[in-house]
Amino acid sequence: MKLKKQICDCSNLAPFILRVALAVPFLFVAIDAALQPEAWVGFIPSFVTSILPASLVLAAHALMDFTLGLWLLSGWKTKYAAALSAINLATIIVVNLFALEIIFRDVGLLLTALALVVLEYKK
Amino acid sequence: MSSVFTASFITLAIVGMADAGYLVWKHYSHKAGPLVCPLDHDCSKVTESRWSSTFWVRNEVLGFLFYLSMLVAGLVMFFMPGLLLLSLPLTLLMKLAAGAGLLFSLFLIWVQIYKIKDYCFYCMISALVTLLLFVNSLYL
Numbered sequence: 001m002k003l004k005k006q007i008c009d010c011s012n013l014a015p016f017i018l019r020v021a022l023a024v025p026f027l028f029v030a031i032d033a034a035l036q037p038e039a040w041v042g043f044i045p046s047f048v049t050s051i052l053p054a055s056l057v058l059a060a061h062a063l064m065d066f067t068l069g070l071w072l073l074s075g076w077k078t079k080y081a082a083a084l085s086a087i088n089l090a091t092i093i094v095v096n097l098f099a100l101e102i103i104f105r106d107v108g109l110l111l112t113a114l115a116l117v118v119l120e121y122k123k
Numbered sequence: 124m125s126s127v128f129t130a131s132f133i134t135l136a137i138v139g140m141a142d143a144g145y146l147v148w149k150h151y152s153h154k155a156g157p158l159v160c161p162l163d164h165d166c167s168k169v170t171e172s173r174w175s176s177t178f179w180v181r182n183e184v185l186g187f188l189f190y191l192s193m194l195v196a197g198l199v200m201f202f203m204p205g206l207l208l209l210s211l212p213l214t215l216l217m218k219l220a221a222g223a224g225l226l227f228s229l230f231l232i233w234v235q236i237y238k239i240k241d242y243c244f245y246c247m248i249s250a251l252v253t254l255l256l257f258v259n260s261l262y263l
Contacts (some may be wrong), residue, residue, distance in 0.1 A: 016161035020138070026136055032130035035201055073141040075159075 019072045022085055025109060026069035033062040039100040059077045064088065079123065081117035089113060126201065128262040130216075133197040133261060139252040145222035146170060146183035146245055160244045168242035174234045182231065186249055193217070193256060200263065212236050214263045221257040228253045 033040040040062075041054050048057055068088065071081040089110040096103045149155045150170065158166045169175070175182055196217050199206060206213045228250035235242050 010162060012159075012161045012163060024134060024138060028130055028134045031137075032127060033135050035126045035130055068142070070137075073138065 015078065015116060015119045016075075018112055018119070019075065019078060021112055022082070022109065022116065023069040023072035026065040026072070026085070030062040030069065032067035033047075033058055033065075043092075043096055043099070048095075079117055082113050082120060083102035086110055086113035086117060125262070128259060129197055129201050132259045132263065133194055135252055136190045136194035136197060139256065140194065142245055142249050142252060143183050143186035143190055145185055147181075150181065157164060158245075162244050163220060164242070164244060166245060167244060168241045169235055169239055170256040171263040172239050174238060175232075179200045182246075189220075190252075192220065193224075196220070214260075217231065217234065217263060218257075218260045221253070221260040224253045 029040075037055065037058050041058055044054050044057050044061075065088070068081060068085050072078065072085065091105050093103055093106050093110065146158070149158050158170065160166050170183070177185060196213060200213050203213075208216055231246060232250055235246065242256065
């Protein structure tokens with residue numbers, strides 16, 4: 001306990017870790033989708049690509065992920081960034097249920113986003 | 124060369140830019156207010172100490188420029204993989220630069236422990252990002 005008091009009051013550390021934990025995957029996915037789109041285009045559902053070009057949807061989604069990543073890192077109005085992240089991740093999970101063995105990791109990220117919403121709700 | 128490692132390298136560079144950029148913004152903007160440390164610690168003992176500059180340039184500015192150069196190098200490497208600079212492959216220069224950044228980070232950690240006898244959360248995060256950048260650069 002004495003050591004804990006000497007180092008920090010860590011109540012703000014958990015939201016910081018959650019913000020970085022969410023931001024880094026969003027930034028990585030956005031950058032990797034820009035560098036090698038062929039690895040990601042398969043995750044776009046066919047009903048979307050029947051309406052819009054896959055490259056356009058992928059670019060728009062990568063841009064949104066990149067923006068969310070930077071927003072989460074900034075710490076500005078985090079609860080809204082976390083809520084949008086949760087909606088984004090829930091959508092990804094629902095439309096990619098056929099690839100559950102890959103997408104199940106996003107369930108963890110979704111719960112991370114929800115935890116951040118709860119922690120930041122009253123701030 | 125795997126583009127996955129290029130993407131992770133660029134991601135780390137952006138995270139480092141955010142970390143160093145926050146310190147630059149807090150130091151130079153009059154509207155920004157004091158540093159907000161997630162550990163509720165007073166980082167200004169470190170960031171405003173006499174060790175906060177190297178050759179009259181503040182360390183966070185040097186850090187931001189370092190991460191920016193890593194970001195640009197990562198992008199250039201992806202789009203021009205065979206590029207030579209000063210007759211050396213760009214990937215080798217990136218490894219050397221990341222290694223130099225890591226050595227400088229280790230020096231700053233030594234300064235915090237033995238000279239200032241205090242720590243700065245964002246400086247530690249920066250050192251961690253630099254370590255990860257160096258490890259990542261070995262896979263480029």
